[in-house]
Amino acid sequence: MNSEDIHTSVPDPNKAIDRSIPDFPVAKEVDDNDYFTKNTPPTYIHEVVSKVKDFLQYHKANTFKKIALITSGGTTVPLENNTVRFIDNFSAGTRGSTSAEILLKNGYAVIFLYREFSLLPYSRHFSHNLHFLDYMKINSIDNKIEINDDHNDKMYKILLDYQKIKDSNSLLIIPFTTVNQYLFTLKSISTTLNTYGSKSLIYLAAAVSDFFIPVSKLPQHKIQSSVNNLSSNGQLIINLDPVPKFLKRIVDDWSNNSLIISFKLETDQNILINKAKLALKRYNHNLVIGNLLQTRKKEVVFVSKSSNESNQIDKNAQEKWFRLTDDQIKNNFEIEEIFLPEVIKLHDLWINKTN
Amino acid sequence: MNSEDIHTSVPDPNKAIDRSIPDFPVAKEVDDNDYFTKNTPPTYIHEVVSKVKDFLQYHKANTFKKIALITSGGTTVPLENNTVRFIDNFSAGTRGSTSAEILLKNGYAVIFLYREFSLLPYSRHFSHNLHFLDYMKINSIDNKIEINDDHNDKMYKILLDYQKIKDSNSLLIIPFTTVNQYLFTLKSISTTLNTYGSKSLIYLAAAVSDFFIPVSKLPQHKIQSSVNNLSSNGQLIINLDPVPKFLKRIVDDWSNNSLIISFKLETDQNILINKAKLALKRYNHNLVIGNLLQTRKKEVVFVSKSSNESNQIDKNAQEKWFRLTDDQIKNNFEIEEIFLPEVIKLHDLWINKTN
CATH class of the missing domain: 3.40.50.10300 (CoaB-like)
Structure with missing residues (x-):
């Protein structure tokens, strides 16, 4: 599995925080x-x-x-x-x-x-x-x-x-x-x-x-x-x-040293990716893992920033799907076994960047 | 424990069903x-x-x-x-x-x-x-x-x-x-x-x-x-x-041979008894066991019809409390051990009446 592109997208923790206004209509901020x-x-x-x-x-x-x-x-x-x-x-x-x-x-x-x-x-x-x-x-x-x-x-x-x-x-x-x-x-x-x-x-x-x-x-x-x-x-x-929206506070104040991953669960596949991109843009954390209620045990999508670190994250964010093969399903593999090695790599990269 | 009065109040299953209008304000019937x-x-x-x-x-x-x-x-x-x-x-x-x-x-x-x-x-x-x-x-x-x-x-x-x-x-x-x-x-x-x-x-x-x-x-x-x-x-x-309110259907149609007991859980003790009486009047079943969220593991109240079988059930229904003593609480008794023998007696009486 080639995961170079997702690796390069880990945000630099020393980078100024993106506070630009999101492009999607959203509920009133609290x-x-x-x-x-x-x-x-x-x-x-x-x-x-x-x-x-x-x-x-x-x-x-x-x-x-x-x-x-x-x-x-x-x-x-x-x-x-x-x-x-x-x-x-x-x-x-x-x-x-x-x-x-x-x-x-x-x-x-x-x-x-x-x-x-x-x-x-x-x-x-x-x-x-x-x-x-x-x-x-x-x-x-x-x-x-x-x-x-x-x-x-x-x-x-x-x-x-x-x-x-x-x-x-x-x-x-x-x-x-x-x-x-x-x-x-x-x-x-x-x-x-x-x-x-x-x-x-x-x-x-x-x-x-x-x-x-x-x-x-x-x-x-x-x-x-x-x-x-x-x-x-x-x-x-x-x-x-x-x-x-507490996620913003975790990223900005509570735990800005940590690698931060959120999940986005939807039931309508037409909006999943956009909702994940929106979350990434709003909170400026490291990774959104998107999943659909119906297929959540078989596939997830990683949505992270593209390497050019543009403000236009909704256009430049990248997606990467992880799916269980039929063989893996037959042998009772769990989807977490497939995508967590990637999370661990991202975390190691984050640690290396800050040291 | 003298439970004569509650025994005598088991409704006769052959008796005509009480369909009188309840005296309490209630939500629209569905x-x-x-x-x-x-x-x-x-x-x-x-x-x-x-x-x-x-x-x-x-x-x-x-x-x-x-x-x-x-x-x-x-x-x-x-x-x-x-x-x-x-x-x-x-x-x-x-x-x-x-x-x-x-x-x-x-x-x-x-x-x-x-x-x-x-x-x-x-x-x-x-x-x-x-x-x-x-x-x-x-x-x-x-x-x-x-x-x-x-x-x-x-x-x-x-x-x-x-x-x-x-x-x-x-x-x-x-x-x-x-x-x-x-x-x-x-x-x-x-x-x-x-x-x-x-x-x-x-x-x-x-x-x-x-x-x-x-x-x-x-x-x-x-x-x-x-x-x-x-x-x-x-x-x-x-x-x-x-x-x-499906309880009415159980009593009238689905299972009119059975002894039927419902529970009423409230958090406000000022309304518990009246709500239990109202349920008994509306559904004409055998027994309502009332309990408060705060004390439900220590006490319950049996609300059943009084023996005169009046339509004015809200005035003539009888209450009987069952409470764990301090000694029983200390020795890990459960309130169900205290009140269920009474339920079994009621059921036996119901069986005898119909045979």
């Missing part, structure tokens, strides 16, 4: 500083920061591994303060948890910021497919619990990998549920990660809500289906505010 | 027949019906156990046809999965209609608390996978229970995700269950959306955060239609 003053951080945020600091310190002192912050799973938007109903973003966490395993295998340490109860690296091979207890049986001779023969070999292999990662303190797992918890936690972690320099990678695979209800507008109690909350024809109407 | 003609059944519905028929036939021929249909977990409401975003109802599935275990222990066969990936009976003791692989270790002597000492005894006990239930074909698990899948599946299962007569119990613990977007109004693709979908101040506005 002041994200405003977001962080008007909404309340999760109560456990100091605990998270302290865990991340310990993790970074450990690796700075002992391994100096590359570190990836991977976000995974969907954020929720509560529709009530005492939450009964919420808006959710579809994501089992497959992309994030698979990518985490591959980066760990390639020597990275990983901070895994994930939606609680979505897929985790290693356990993802089991937890969502089958009733937990169907993996086990009782040996009738010594009455000990054993793994069913069907699963024993696969589980053994994965358990070995997992224990190696645990023993080397290479995986830090941090959960979130709401978009508010996600935004505050992402801000804290990425700011802390910036101290690790260019050996840090930010890999934003989580499906983040574009809209939310500010805490000041949230009803205290469960929305009632009685007449007074409804329109005259019995409809419930929900008004949502846009979520601030 | 024609549910309309719902089932205007929306599309899930493609797998025939497979579900065939499984349920086999299950009923097996128990009719071999055990003639009482059978409970338990619904559990929250339904989703897709906001797009190619679903990226959806509205969800908060529910881990604790109430439903715990109740299933207790009914199974008490000799019931259980059809468990649950939100995919929410808690299941037996595995609920493990799956959501800890990384799957943290339960296991590799024995360094024979290289076999074993259960960690901390978990071995508990898991052994639960695995024994689970295997007994599996071996006796007492548990049929059927998943759903969207409210549309839920409604069509519930209709099919409860209609089939009606052939089992009064030995059937319908126990509606799922958290079902009150509002949805009809398939005819669903946008095909992911809602874009570009200007044309938004209000002038950048807000996204979502219009939702009320979900038809």
